[in-house]
Every structure is written in structure tokens, then in C-alpha cells.
Amino acid sequence: xxxxxxxxxxxxxxxxxxxxxxxxxxxxxLVYAVYRSMHPEAFKLAGEELDVALGTLNTVILLISSMTVxxxxxxxxxxxxxxxxxxxxxxxxxxxxxxxxKYFEWGVKFEYGFQPGGAELLELGQGTILFFxxxxxxxxxxxxxxxxxxGLFIYVxxxxxxxxxxxxxxxxxxxxxxxxxxxxxxxxFLFPLxxxxx
Amino acid sequence: MSEExxxxxxxxxxxxxxxxxxxxxxxxxxxxxxEMGPLNTAAAxxxxxxxxxxxxxxxxxxxxxxxxxxxxxxxxIVLFILVIIVTFFDYSYR
Numbered sequence: 001x002x003x004x005x006x007x008x009x010x011x012x013x014x015x016x017x018x019x020x021x022x023x024x025x026x027x028x029x030l031v032y033a034v035y036r037s038m039h040p041e042a043f044k045l046a047g048e049e050l051d052v053a054l055g056t057l058n059t060v061i062l063l064i065s066s067m068t069v070x071x072x073x074x075x076x077x078x079x080x081x082x083x084x085x086x087x088x089x090x091x092x093x094x095x096x097x098x099x100x101x102k103y104f105e106w107g108v109k110f111e112y113g114f115q116p117g118g119a120e121l122l123e124l125g126q127g128t129i130l131f132f133x134x135x136x137x138x139x140x141x142x143x144x145x146x147x148x149x150x151g152l153f154i155y156v157x158x159x160x161x162x163x164x165x166x167x168x169x170x171x172x173x174x175x176x177x178x179x180x181x182x183x184x185x186x187x188x189f190l191f192p193l194x195x196x197x198x
Numbered sequence: 199m200s201e202e203x204x205x206x207x208x209x210x211x212x213x214x215x216x217x218x219x220x221x222x223x224x225x226x227x228x229x230x231x232x233e234m235g236p237l238n239t240a241a242a243x244x245x246x247x248x249x250x251x252x253x254x255x256x257x258x259x260x261x262x263x264x265x266x267x268x269x270x271x272x273x274x275i276v277l278f279i280l281v282i283i284v285t286f287f288d289y290s291y292r
Contacts, residue, residue, distance in 0.1 A: 008264070015267060019274045026278045033282065034289055052227065059223055067216040070207065070257045077206045174259075181258045188249045191223075192242035196230045 007171040014175040018182050021145075025186050028138050032193060035130045042127020047197030049114075050135070054105050055195035058098050059187065065094040066184040069177045079167040081160060088157045091180070095150045102143050106136075135194055142190060145183045152176045205262040215256045222249050 036043045072087035106115075113120030114132050121132055156176050159165040165173050226245045230238065255261040260268050 011263075012267075015270060019270070022274055023278070026281070030282060030285055034285065037286075037289070052230075056223070056227055060220060063216060063219045063223065066253065066257050067212050070212045070215075071209055074206055074209060074212065077204060178258055181253055184257075185250055185253055188253065189246050192226055192246050196226060196242055198230045198233075198238040 003169075005169070005171075007174075010171045010175060011178070014178050018178060021182055021186075025138070025141070028134070028141070029189065029193070032134050032138070035127070035134065039125075039127025039130060042125050043131050044197050046128045046131035046135075047194060050195045051105055051108070052195050054101055055191055058101050059191045061094050061097060062184050062187050065091045065098075066181055068094070069180050073170065073173055073177055076160065076165065076167060076170045076173055081163075081166070084160055084173075085157060088153055088160065092150060092153045092157065095146055095153065098146055099143060099150075102139070109136075138190060139194070142183065142186055145186070149176075149180050149183055152179065205259070207256065207259070207262070211256065215252060218252060219249055222252075 068087045068091045072084045072091070075081075075084035075087060109115060109132070110118070112118075115121070116133050116136055121129055153176060156165065156173050159172060222245050226242055229241050229245075232238070234241065254271065260271065
């Protein structure tokens with residue numbers, strides 16, 4: 001049977017989607033930049049309220065998961081199905097841990113009433129309200145991407161398992177990997193801009 | 199060579215890329231403790247930019263793909279930078 005496939009086209013389509021994502025987050029970064037330039041002191045003080053240790057931990061585990069995905073592609077290219085599955089499993093696990101950390105991090109903020117519209121937050125200045133608004137929206141949309149990523153990885157894991165994705169046909173895995181690296185890429189900028197303001 | 203359709207990146211390379219990214223992350227966290235004024239943000243963005251470039255080149259395989267992909271990504275980044283510049287001109291001179 002002759003297979004008709006265009007892996008290059010599939011990858012290019014994925015990149016085009018990634019560009020729309022970059023511009024979506026790019027515009028949020030732009031809003032952040034403008035408001036931070038208008039309220040530099042408030043952003044600095046509010047940034048110090050965030051948990052640097054938890055933020056760093058999430059950065060580190062997300063970077064590790066990026067590596068495991070990249071490695072799983074190498075594994076499938078080499079025909080090592082079991083290793084690819086193991087690496088995908090680790091990736092899914094790490095993604096879940098990331099969200100659990102986020103849950104606790106957000107939980108503390110809610111406890112202090114810092115969520116958008118929170119009573120304590122509204123008593124603070126405009127700059128602080130803007131900072132936490134952007135913090136929840138940007139890390140929130142990012143977390144949504146993580147959640148979608150978990151779904152995609154479960155699908156890909158299953159596809160590898162039933163040999164739909166294999167040594168000569170793995171563009172699905174590659175594109176899911178690209179998506180995951182995009183999520184990592186965005187976090188690379190979110191982390192210093194929110195947690196490491198000085 | 200690098201234009202080869204199925205370039206397989208070794209596990210070792212991926213591991214070293216991760217180590218480089220972790221070193222940059224640590225640097226970024228430690229540098230926050232220094233008092234450098236506006237240079238702090240500049241340094242943080244420079245490090246984040248370097249990390250992003252590493253992820254794009256190795257993890258996202260841009261280094262090994264057709265040059266067209268690199269061209270497309272560069273165009274989007276240039277577009278984004280232009281939008282930032284134009285927006286800040288607007289805010290600074292209104």
C-alpha cells in the first residue's frame with residue numbers, strides 16, 4: 001500500500017499554529033510591559049509576594065520534561081518503543097506535578113484574597129491589582145496549555161503503544177513535542193517577569 | 199548533513215542542553231539578589247532570550263530543519279519586537 005503523507009507540511013502547519021500562540025502570549029507580555037513601565041514600584045513589591053522557590057521548581061521540572069519529550073523523539077527514531085513510552089510517561093507525570101504545584105501556589109494567593117476581585121487585593125493600589133490580574137491570566141492560560149498538553153501526551157502515548165506512531169511515522173509525536181516546547185518557551189519568560197522582578 | 203531529513207539528536211546532546219538550561223536558570227535566580235537597578239531586568243531578559251534560543255535550536259530542532267523554518271520563526275520574532283517598539287513610542291509620546 002502506498003502511503004501518502006506530508007510530514008514537512010504537517011510540521012509547517014504546527015509551526016504556523018505556534019506563531020499564533022506566540023502572538024497571543026506576546027500581546028499579553030506587551031500589556032505587562034506597558035503596565036509595568038507605568039507602575040514599576042508596585043510591580044516590584046507585588047512580585048516579591050510570589051514564591052520564588054516554587055516558581056524555580058516548576059521551571060526546573062518543565063525544562064526536564066522538555067528534555068524527556070525531545071529524547072522520546074530520538075528514541076522513536078531509533079525504533080526504541082519502550083524507551084519512548086517510558087519518557088512520555090515521565091513527561092505526563094511531570095506535567096501533572098507542575099499543575100499540582102500551581103494549585104498550591106494559587107491556593108495560597110486565594111487564601112490571602114489576592115485573586116482577581118479579591119477583597120484584600122482591591123484595597124491595594126492600581127499597580128498591584130494589575131500585577132495580580134496579569135499574573136492570574138498569564139499563568140492561568142499557561143496552565144490551560146499544560147492541561148491540553150497532558151491530554152495530547154496521553155493520546156500520543158496510546159498511539160505509540162498501539163504502533164500507530166512508529167519509527168517511520170512519528171510526526172504526531174514531533175508536533176506534540178513542538179507544542180510542549182512552546183509551553184516551556186512561554187514559561188521561560190513568565191518566570192523571570194513575575195517571580196524574579198527586582 | 200544537517201539538512202538530512204531524519205536527523206537523530208543523541209540522548210547525550212539532549213542531556214547537555216538541559217544542563218545548559220539549568221545553569222542559566224540558576225544564574226537568573228542568583229542574579230536577582232544583586233542590586234543593579236534596571237540592569238536586573240535586562241540581565242533576566244538576556245538570559246531568558248538565550249534559554250529560548252537554545253530550546254528553539256535543539257529541542258525544537260530548528261538547527262536541523264530546513265532553513266525555511268528558521269526564517270519563519272525569525273520573521274515572527276522581528277514582527278513582535280516591532281510591535282513592542284511601536285507601542286512604546288505611542289505610550290512615551292502621547
